[in-house]
Amino acid sequence: MTTPLRLGTRRSALAQAQSGQVAKALEKVAGRPIELVPITSEGDTNRASLSEIGGQGIFATALRDALLRGECDLLVHSLKDLPTQIPERLTIAAIPARADARDVAITREGIALHDLKDGxxxxxxxxxRIAQVHVRNPRLHTADLRGNVDSRLKRVADGELDAVILAAAGLGRLDGDPLGGLTGELLGLGEWPTAPGQGALAVETAADAPADLLAALAELDDEATRIAVTAERAVLEGLDAGCQAPMAAHAVIDRGHLRVRAVVYAPHDGWRIGLDVTEALHPAGVDAGNLDEEYIHPNGSGNGADSADGADPIGAARRIGFSVAHRLLERGAADLLPRS
Structure with missing residues (x-):
């Protein structure tokens, strides 16, 4: 009998749904059964506000500890929750093709966020998201929200809240109709960019994992997604800001160029500092046409100083992301970011 691969996952319904999707894909390429190993993270037990407890790593630390103890063979994370610094003994062996990176505003009656009444x-x-709500509609109030998707939606259905903001990718990975009669408004990335890595999953394993496991995981990796999220996470890292910083970064590949839109927000007054740049990738040995993704046409370009040297598209994406962060800091973004 073939020994199953043990996939560590958080216990929430969403985490197990997205881990189950990765498990099915991995079973096909690895030829081995996959066993889910539920693990409780700090983020699942600490009900304090994410802004108060920092957010960085609270969903990943317990899973990584279990992996390093040998209790599982690999992990699946929501990439947006993963700190930019990866422990030396671990590696992100696969980033599958990204799902919808947008946010969704959920209401009872289908009223658009900008049309919700005062108060x-x-x-x-x-x-x-708090900062973006105040940009979109300064007349609204926000309330701190934790819990699983069902509990959040129930607070709207019961009238306790007028709306909640959720990730489209998470809703799409759940079975059935998670909205249950509520209405969702997709928020366009042009005016409402999302967290670095949102919509993408990261499959993590030990750096010295067996070669057959690493090879199987490599089959799940989507190069265009990895390039884009590498740039987004480099912006976050370059700003020296954690996963809960009031900032957004979204990148896409278009005809061999990488477009990065990044914004840093003041918490409540609508002030923000943003950049929208496009740089050439020129990845060696890669047909740029195979990396295209649908997106709004580029409307600006960077200065080219940090563009790729033609050898390494991942390295180029990282350099472009750091360049964007540097230019945001030059414009005063540090004054809007919290410091630990």
Missing amino acids: STVGTGSPR
Whole structure:
């Protein structure tokens, strides 16, 4: 009998759903059964606001500890929750193709976020989303929100909240109709960019994992997604800001160029500092046409100083992300970011 691979996952319904999707794909390429190993993280037990407890690593630390203790063979994370610094003994062996990176505003009656009446309350625990709500509609209030998807939606259905903001990718990975009669408004990335890595999953394993496991995971890796999220996470790292910083970064590949839109927000007054740049990738040995993704046409370009040297598209994406962070800091973004 073939020994199953043990996949560590958080216990929430969403985490197990997305881990189950990765498990099915991995079973096909590895030819081995996959066993889910539920693990409780600090983020699942600490009900304090994410902005108060920092957010960085609270969903990943317990899973990584279990992996390093040998209790599982690999992990699946929501990439947006993963700190930018990866422990030396671990590696992100696969980043599958990204799902919808947008946020969704959920309401009872389908009223758009900008049309909600004065004093309406929007639930979210994300400093980025709080700031974006105030940009979109300064007349709204926000309320801190934790818990699983069902509990968040129930607070809207019961009238306790007028709206909640959730990730489209998470809703899409759940079975059935998670909205249950509520209405979702997809928020466009042009005016509402999302967290670095949002919509993408990271499959992590030991750096010295067996070669056959690493080879199987490599089959799940999507190069275009990895390039884009590498740039997004480099912006976050370059700003020296944690996962709960009031900032957004979204990148896409278009005809061999990488477009990065990044914004740093003041918490409540609508002030923000943003950049929208496009740099050439020129990845060696890669057909740029195979990396195209649908997106709004580029409307600006960077200065080219940090563009790729033609040898390494991942390295180029990282350099472009750091360049964007540097330029944001030059414009005063540090004054808007919390410091630990």
